[in-house]
Amino acid sequence: DMIKKFSRGIRGTPVFACGRIYDPALGETVITRGVADVIVVSRGMFADPDWVLKSEEGRAADLLHCIPDCYECIQTQKTGATCAVWPYEIKKKGIWD
Structure with a gap:
């Protein structure tokens, strides 16, 4: 909610959400609720370079988690x-x- 309030004041500027987005469902929730425009998955992708591929294929259970x-x-x-x-x-x- 804090991010949502903050982002209202900077219209036209994309808001990135990062930090402990460990699950594709969480990332999707962040986007669909309008909390952020983009999610950043740094440590998650370092732990599992196939994070995006597995997420797109619906294989969240196969992810290696940071x-x-x-x-x-x-x-x-x-x-x-x-x-x-x-x-x-x-x-x-x-x-x-």
Whole structure:
């Protein structure tokens, strides 16, 4: 509701919603209720690069979800990009290898 009130004052400027949009249904609700014009799914897409594809195909149950504590992310910032929810084989290789 706070975002909705704020966005009324800036007509013509798109409003982006981001942060813990972990489920496609939540993102759709944000858009359909007019809370925001665009949703941003950063950590969710890092955890599961197929987030958009799985969402479009109705496979939300197959999504790998970001763990919001980001302990592993913080610990590995200088050693390459990994994600705590990635399967072992992917973590071992790393996304930037």
